Amino acid sequence: MKTADPELMRAINRFHVLDTIRRFGSISRVEIGERTQLSATTISAITGSLIDDGLITPLHVGDLRSGGNRGRPRVMLTLNPKAALVVGAKIAANRMSFAVTNFQGDVLAGLTLPMRVDRLPVQVIADLVEDGVRRCVLDAGVAMDEIKTVALSLPGIVEHGTGRVRSSSIFRDTDVPLKEAIKKRLGIDTIVESDANAITMAQHWFGQARELDDFVLVAIEENIGLGVMHGGQLFRGARELSLTLGDMVMGASPDGAAKLATLASETAILNGDYDDARLRDAIRLGQGMRQVRGMIDSGHVELQAAARRAGAALGIAIANLVALFAPPRVILVGSSLALGDHLLAPLHDSFAKAIPEQLKTVAQIIIDDVDDELWARGAAAVALGELYGSPWGTTGPARSHTHTQNQNVVVED
Amino acid sequence: MKTADPELMRAINRFHVLDTIRRFGSISRVEIGERTQLSATTISAITGSLIDDGLITPLHVGDLRSGGNRGRPRVMLTLNPKAALVVGAKIAANRMSFAVTNFQGDVLAGLTLPMRVDRLPVQVIADLVEDGVRRCVLDAGVAMDEIKTVALSLPGIVEHGTGRVRSSSIFRDTDVPLKEAIKKRLGIDTIVESDANAITMAQHWFGQARELDDFVLVAIEENIGLGVMHGGQLFRGARELSLTLGDMVMGASPDGAAKLATLASETAILNGDYDDARLRDAIRLGQGMRQVRGMIDSGHVELQAAARRAGAALGIAIANLVALFAPPRVILVGSSLALGDHLLAPLHDSFAKAIPEQLKTVAQIIIDDVDDELWARGAAAVALGELYGSPWGTTGPARSHTHTQNQNVVVED
DNA sequence: AGAAATTAAATCGCGTCACAAAAAAATAGA
DNA sequence: TCTATTTTTTTGTGACGCGATTTAATTTCT
Numbered sequence: 001m002k003t004a005d006p007e008l009m010r011a012i013n014r015f016h017v018l019d020t021i022r023r024f025g026s027i028s029r030v031e032i033g034e035r036t037q038l039s040a041t042t043i044s045a046i047t048g049s050l051i052d053d054g055l056i057t058p059l060h061v062g063d064l065r066s067g068g069n070r071g072r073p074r075v076m077l078t079l080n081p082k083a084a085l086v087v088g089a090k091i092a093a094n095r096m097s098f099a100v101t102n103f104q105g106d107v108l109a110g111l112t113l114p115m116r117v118d119r120l121p122v123q124v125i126a127d128l129v130e131d132g133v134r135r136c137v138l139d140a141g142v143a144m145d146e147i148k149t150v151a152l153s154l155p156g157i158v159e160h161g162t163g164r165v166r167s168s169s170i171f172r173d174t175d176v177p178l179k180e181a182i183k184k185r186l187g188i189d190t191i192v193e194s195d196a197n198a199i200t201m202a203q204h205w206f207g208q209a210r211e212l213d214d215f216v217l218v219a220i221e222e223n224i225g226l227g228v229m230h231g232g233q234l235f236r237g238a239r240e241l242s243l244t245l246g247d248m249v250m251g252a253s254p255d256g257a258a259k260l261a262t263l264a265s266e267t268a269i270l271n272g273d274y275d276d277a278r279l280r281d282a283i284r285l286g287q288g289m290r291q292v293r294g295m296i297d298s299g300h301v302e303l304q305a306a307a308r309r310a311g312a313a314l315g316i317a318i319a320n321l322v323a324l325f326a327p328p329r330v331i332l333v334g335s336s337l338a339l340g341d342h343l344l345a346p347l348h349d350s351f352a353k354a355i356p357e358q359l360k361t362v363a364q365i366i367i368d369d370v371d372d373e374l375w376a377r378g379a380a381a382v383a384l385g386e387l388y389g390s391p392w393g394t395t396g397p398a399r400s401h402t403h404t405q406n407q408n409v410v411v412e413d
Numbered sequence: 414m415k416t417a418d419p420e421l422m423r424a425i426n427r428f429h430v431l432d433t434i435r436r437f438g439s440i441s442r443v444e445i446g447e448r449t450q451l452s453a454t455t456i457s458a459i460t461g462s463l464i465d466d467g468l469i470t471p472l473h474v475g476d477l478r479s480g481g482n483r484g485r486p487r488v489m490l491t492l493n494p495k496a497a498l499v500v501g502a503k504i505a506a507n508r509m510s511f512a513v514t515n516f517q518g519d520v521l522a523g524l525t526l527p528m529r530v531d532r533l534p535v536q537v538i539a540d541l542v543e544d545g546v547r548r549c550v551l552d553a554g555v556a557m558d559e560i561k562t563v564a565l566s567l568p569g570i571v572e573h574g575t576g577r578v579r580s581s582s583i584f585r586d587t588d589v590p591l592k593e594a595i596k597k598r599l600g601i602d603t604i605v606e607s608d609a610n611a612i613t614m615a616q617h618w619f620g621q622a623r624e625l626d627d628f629v630l631v632a633i634e635e636n637i638g639l640g641v642m643h644g645g646q647l648f649r650g651a652r653e654l655s656l657t658l659g660d661m662v663m664g665a666s667p668d669g670a671a672k673l674a675t676l677a678s679e680t681a682i683l684n685g686d687y688d689d690a691r692l693r694d695a696i697r698l699g700q701g702m703r704q705v706r707g708m709i710d711s712g713h714v715e716l717q718a719a720a721r722r723a724g725a726a727l728g729i730a731i732a733n734l735v736a737l738f739a740p741p742r743v744i745l746v747g748s749s750l751a752l753g754d755h756l757l758a759p760l761h762d763s764f765a766k767a768i769p770e771q772l773k774t775v776a777q778i779i780i781d782d783v784d785d786e787l788w789a790r791g792a793a794a795v796a797l798g799e800l801y802g803s804p805w806g807t808t809g810p811a812r813s814h815t816h817t818q819n820q821n822v823v824v825e826d
Numbered sequence: 827a828g829a830a831a832t833t834a835a836a837t838c839g840c841g842t843c844a845c846a847a848a849a850a851a852a853t854a855g856a
Numbered sequence: 857t858c859t860a861t862t863t864t865t866t867t868g869t870g871a872c873g874c875g876a877t878t879t880a881a882t883t884t885c886t
Contacts, residue, residue: 003450004425005873006842012417013844030863037416039845044865071862072852157771167771174771214651226737230651237739238627238643239775247736247769252663252676253725254766263665312666323660324639324737326650353667356660358570358580358587362652418844419872426873443834452874457836484833485881 013038017046018388021056021077028074047077055083079104084148084387087133088380090195091154091170093118093222094286098136099376105205105384109140110373114285118170126181133186151191151383153198155223160240163192169223193382194242195375197234199333200227202378208331208368216327218245218318220334222266228325248317260317264310266336271306289338296342307342315350322355322363330365337369426451430459431801434469434490441487460490468496492517497561497800500546501793503608504567504583506531506635507699511549512789518618518797522553523786527698531583539594546599564604564796566611568636573653576605582636606795607655608788610647612746613640615791621744621781629740631658631731633747635679641738661730673730677723679749684719702751709755720755728763735768735776743778750782
C-alpha cells in the first residue's frame with residue numbers, strides 16, 4: 001500500500017511533465033501547463049530540476065515566430081537525447097534484433113541477426129545476446145558503460161519484477177532467471193519483458209496508438225502474444241506476469257478443445273509441412289509466412305485452409321478480448337500478417353460474428369506490419385519508461401535555480 | 414490526467430486510513446500506523462478530521478486489557494455506523510433483493526421479493542424498484558432522506574459512469590438510462606452496477622476474499638457474470654463498462670462456436686425442458702437449479718448431460734481467465750452451484766486440462782454459495798465504496814481540532 | 827501510596843509541495 | 857527610446873507529512 005507524501009506528489013507531476021515533453025517532442029512551458037493543468041510555477045520548478053538533471057534541454061528557437069507574435073518568446077523544451085542510452089533486444093526463435101536508442105527513443109544503431117536460437121541451452125542464448133548487445137553498442141559508437149539499461153523481450157510468460165521467464169518457446173527450461181544471467185554478463189541494469197508488451201509499448205510511444213491510453217495488441221507470430229495498455233500503463237496480471245493469448249482454449253469441452261497457439265501460430269499453420277526446400281529456407285530466415293502466402297496464392301489448398309482456420313480462431317479470440325477489456329482499438333502485428341487476406345478475411349469475418357451486438361462499435365481493429373527494429377525499439381521504450389518513472393537523478397527537493405540557471409544553452413539554427 | 418497536489422495526497426492517505434479501519438473493524442491509531450506506514454502524526458491528523466466529520470468514533474474500551482499491558486491504553490477507532498445509510502438492490506430475472514445498510518455495511522433491513530420482472534417495460538421495473546427500496550427503508554425504521562445513496566445491481570453490461578445499462582437480460586431495450594430513472598423517482602444519488610461487480614465487492618468486503626486485493630469472480634446464474642478485482646479496485650473495461658463472461662465464444666471457428674451463455678447459463682441447461690410442473694414452479698421461485706439437481710440425482714440423463722456440458726465449458730472459460738489475469742483466487746458464485754458436483758466435477762476436470770502447466774499453481778478455485786442478501790449487500794458496498802473514496806465532508810485543510818469542529822458541512826452544488 | 831517506567835497520542839518545528847500574485851525578462855510595434 | 861504584450865521566474869501563503877518532543881494515561885516497582 002503506497003502512502004502519499006510530498007515526494008510521491010513531486011514524482012507524479014515530474015513524470016507527467018517529462019511524459020508530456022516526450023509526447024510532443026518540443027514544447028514550451030505554457031503548453032505543458034495547458035496540457036497537464038499544473039500551475040506555471042510548478043512547471044517552472046520541475047522543468048528547472050529536469051534541466052539541472054540534464055534530462056531536458058531548453059531550445060531558444062529564434063525564428064519560427066509565425067509573425068504577429070509579440071511578447072517574450074516561448075522557450076521550447078526537448079528531451080536531452082544524451083540523457084541516457086539504452087539497448088533494446090528482441091529474441092525470437094529464428095532471429096535476434098537489437099537497437100541502441102537515445103533518451104528520445106531514436107535508434108542510433110540497429111542490428112538483426114538471423115539465427116535459430118530456440119531450444120539452445122540458456123547459457124548459449126545468453127552468450128549470443130551478450131554478443132549482440134556489445135556489437136550493436138559498438139556500432140553505435142558508444143562505450144558499454146554509457147548504456148543505462150538493457151531491455152530484452154521474448155515470447156512467452158515473463159515475470160516482470162524478477163526478470164524470470166516462466167515459460168517461453170525459446171527455452172527448453174521453465175523459470176529461467178534470464179535477467180540475472182544477462183546482468184552478470186554485461187554488468188548493466190537489465191529488464192526482461194514479453195515481446196508482446198514491448199511492441200505494445202512501441203505502439204504507444206511511436207506507433208499506431210500514440211494518442212491512446214487504452215488499447216489491446218495481439219502479436220501473431222510463432223506464438224500468440226498479448227499486450228494490454230490500460231490507463232497509459234501496461235496491464236500485468238496479478239503477479240506481474242505478462243499476458244499471453246496462445247494459451248486461450250478455443251472450445252467448449254476438453255475433447256474438442258484446442259489452444260489458440262495450436263490453431264493460429266506459425267507452426268500450427270505450417271503443420272509440419274516442410275517438404276518444400278524453399279519453404280524450409282524461408283522459415284529459417286524468418287520469412288516463412290511470406291513464402292506461405294506465395295504458395296497459397298499459387299494454389300496450395302491445404303495451407304489456405306490452415307490460414308483460414310487460424311484467422312477464424314483469431315477472430316474469435318479477439319472478440320473475446322474485446323468483450324473483456326472493451327478497448328477502443330485492437331492492433332494486430334506479427335509475421336503472420338504476411339499471409340494477408342488469407343488470414344485477415346476469415347479473421348474479420350469470425351470477429352464480426354463473434355462480437356456481441358452492443359460491442360460492435362466499441363473497438364476498431366488495425367493491422368500494422370512492423371519491422372524488427374520496432375520490436376527492439378519497443379524493448380528500449382520499456383527501459384526508457386522505467387527511467388522516466390523513477391529518475392536516477394534525485395526526485396528530491398527543488399533546488400533554487402537562481403544560481404544555476406545560466407547554462408540555458410542557447411542553441412540556434 | 415490527474416495532477417498531484419496536497420489535496421490529492423491527503424485524500425489518498427485519508428482513504429487508506431478509513432479503509433484500514435473498515436477492514437479491521439476496531440483498530441487503534443498505532444496499528445493503523447503499522448499497517449499504512451504513515452507517521453503517527455499524520456494518522457492523528459487524519460483520524461482527528463474523520464472524527465470531526467463523524468465518520469469514525471473513538472471507543473474507550475476500559476477492559477480487554479489482556480494483562481501485562483502497561484502504558485497508556487490504546488483508543489480503538491471504529492466506523493461510525495450512523496455516518497451514512499445506503500440501500501443496495503439486486504435485480505434478477507425472478508426476484509429482487511434489497512438491503513439497507515449502515516456505514517459499516519451491516520444490514521439493517523433486508524427484503525427479497527420473488528417476482529418475474531424480466532422483459533417488463535423499463536418504467537414498470539423502475540416502479541417496482543422504487544417500491545422495494547421504499548419498503549425496505551421503511552422496514553429499517555428510517556426516513557428516505559436519511560439514505561445517502563442507492564446502488565442497483567443487475568446482470569448484463571453496465572456503464573458505470575453514466576449509469577446506463579448497455580444490455581441486460583432484464584430489459585427488452587438496450588442502453589437503458591436506469592440511473593436517471595431511479596434517481597428521478599427517489600430523489601437520491603443512484604449508482605448502477607453489474608451484479609457480478611456487486612458480488613465481487615461483497616466478497617472483497619465481507620466474504621471469501623477479504624484479505625485479497627486481486628481475485629476474479631464468476632457468477633453463474635441466468636447469465637455468466639464476471640468481476641475482476643485488481644489492486645483492490647474493481648477492474649472495468651476501457652469505457653467503464655462492466656465485464657461479462659457470457660459473451661465469451663467457445664470454439665475455434667464461427668460454425669461450431671457458441672457463446673458461453675448458451676452453454677452454461679440456467680436457460681441453456683434447462684434447454685426448454687419445462688414439461689415438469691414442479692420444475693416450472695421452482696424456476697419461477699428461483700429454485701430451478703435446485704430442482705434440476707434433484708431430477709439429475711434421480712436419474713434424468715439429459716439434464717445431467719447438460720450440466721456436464723455447462724461445467725466443461727465453464728472450466729475452460731475460467732482457465733482462459735486465469736491465463737489472462739493470473740489471479741491467486743477464483744471465486745464461483747451463483748444459483749447454478751446448486752447443481753453441485755454435476756456441474757463442478759466436469760468444471761474442475763476441464764479446468765485442469767485447459768490450464769497451462771506453469772499456471773497450474775497460480776490460482777485456487779473456491780465455491781461460495783451466497784444468499785440473496787449478500788448480493789444486495791454487495792451493491793450497498795459499491796455505494797459505500799464511493800462514499801469512502803470521495804468523502805462528502807470537505808477533504809480539506811486540517812483544522813486544529815481543539816476548538817473548531819462546527820464550521821464545515823457546507824456542501825454546495 | 828507515591829515514584830518510576832512504559833506506552834499512546836498530541837503538538838511543535840522543519841522542509842517540501844503547489845499555487846496565486848507580483849515581478850522580471852524578452853520581444854514587437856510605435 | 858518607449859510602451860504593450862507575452863512568457864518565465866520569484867515571492868509569499870497555506871497545506872502536507874514527518875521526526876522530535878511533549879503531554880496523557882496506565883502499570884509496575886519500592
